[in-house]
Amino acid sequence: xxxxxxxxxxxxxxxxxxxxxxxxxxxxxxxxxxxxxxxxxxxxxxxxxxxxxxxxxxxxxxxxxxxxxxxxxxxxxxxxxxxxxxxxxxxxxxxxxxxxxxxxxxxxxxxxxxx
Amino acid sequence: xxxxxxxxxxxxxxxxxxxxxxxxxxxxxxxxxxxxxxxxxxxxxxxxxxxxxxxxxxxxxxxxxxxxxxxxxxxxxxxxxxxxxxxxxxxxxxxxxxxxxxxxxxxxxxxxxxx
Numbered sequence: 001x002x003x004x005x006x007x008x009x010x011x012x013x014x015x016x017x018x019x020x021x022x023x024x025x026x027x028x029x030x031x032x033x034x035x036x037x038x039x040x041x042x043x044x045x046x047x048x049x050x051x052x053x054x055x056x057x058x059x060x061x062x063x064x065x066x067x068x069x070x071x072x073x074x075x076x077x078x079x080x081x082x083x084x085x086x087x088x089x090x091x092x093x094x095x096x097x098x099x100x101x102x103x104x105x106x107x108x109x110x111x112x113x114x115x
Numbered sequence: 116x117x118x119x120x121x122x123x124x125x126x127x128x129x130x131x132x133x134x135x136x137x138x139x140x141x142x143x144x145x146x147x148x149x150x151x152x153x154x155x156x157x158x159x160x161x162x163x164x165x166x167x168x169x170x171x172x173x174x175x176x177x178x179x180x181x182x183x184x185x186x187x188x189x190x191x192x193x194x195x196x197x198x199x200x201x202x203x204x205x206x207x208x209x210x211x212x213x214x215x216x217x218x219x220x221x222x223x224x225x226x227x228x229x230x
Contacts, residue, residue, distance in 0.1 A: 033216075042119075042206050042220030043160070056216045089158070100210045101148045101167065104218060106160040 002026070004107035006092050012113045013082055020078045021110045025094030032075050033104060034067055035091040036060065043091055049075060082114045117142045119209050121221035128197050129229050136192045136224045138207030144168075146212035149183065149190045154223070155203040166190065197228045 005024040013019050025032045030051050035043035046065070048056045051072035061067075064082075069075040079086055089111050093104035118141040128134045140149065151163040164174065166183050174181050178195045194201055204223045 033218075035218075040124075040222065042208075042222050043218070044220070045217045048216045058217075091160070093160075100212050100214075100216075101165065103150060103162040103165055104160075105162065106152075108157065108159045 004092055004094055004105055006090075006107035006110050008110055009108060010111045010113075012115065015082055015084060015114055017082055018078065018080045019082060019112065020076055021090055021092075021112075023075045023077070023092030023107060024073075025075070025092070026096075026105055029094035029096045029105070030072065031095045031102075032069055033093045033095075034075070034077050035093065035106075037089040037091055037109070038087075046077075046090075079112075082112075084114045087112055087114045117144075117209055117211065117219045119207050119219050119221035121205075121207055121224050123224045124222070125225045125227070127227045127229060130199060131196050133193060133195050134197050134226065136194075136205050136207075136226065138190045138192065138221060140188050140190065140207070140209045142209060142211060144211045144213065148210045148212075150208040150210070150218070151181065151190075151192050152206045152208060152220075153203045154206065160206065163192075194226075197226075199228050199230050202226060202228045 007022045032049045034046040037043045045058050049069040064080045067077045089109040091109045093106045095102040120139045147168045149166045152160045154160045180193045182191045204225045206223045207221045209219045
């Protein structure tokens with residue numbers, strides 16, 4: 001069990017640029033989640049995959065955000081035309097078993113700074 | 116609507132003191148799970164405990180104990196004989212059986228243990 005891996009750890013970009021983050025979940029986990037965490041707040045749900053299917057998206061996920069999980073393995077989260085308000089820690093998590101009672105296993109996150 | 120409240124933003128204790136972190140939740144669902152996570156300075160959220168809504172038995176794990184009371188909608192976390200390594204942000208979270216894809220996190224309590 002190598003844990004959830006996220007890349008990069010840090011990303012600094014200029015407003016208006018596009019960025020893409022990658023998440024590699026624990027290999028036997030079929031569910032993958034993206035959360036966003038801003039300073040002093042708890043993680044906020046963005047989206048969720050079961051295998052390759054994106055089953056739920058938060059209203060926080062504007063049309064500038066897109067997530068994919070091809071072949072039900074790793075996932076990418078892309079933000080287009082970044083804004084300063086997108087600066088946050090982006091957390092990926094994975095789990096197995098029943099959705100509502102299985103603990104999430106989180107990665108170290110990608111910290112995005114938009115200047 | 117679902118909500119988790121952690122009223123204590125920051126707590127400081129001297130090493131070896133006991134400390135209790137409060138968590139109050141709101142939901143109209145009768146089947147739900149509660150979780151505690153630890154987020155050390157490294158950033159990765161670490162799962163500590165899960166408790167379902169039908170099990171009010173308190174739990175002890177080493178220096179950690181949890182007190183679940185449905186009557187007051189609280190799920191408090193006590194660290195006995197605190198250590199410097201306990202310094203972290205602690206999050207309480209709620210999931211529901213009918214919307215299990217989403218974890219509702221509180222805003223966290225930052226605990227500093229002073230040597």
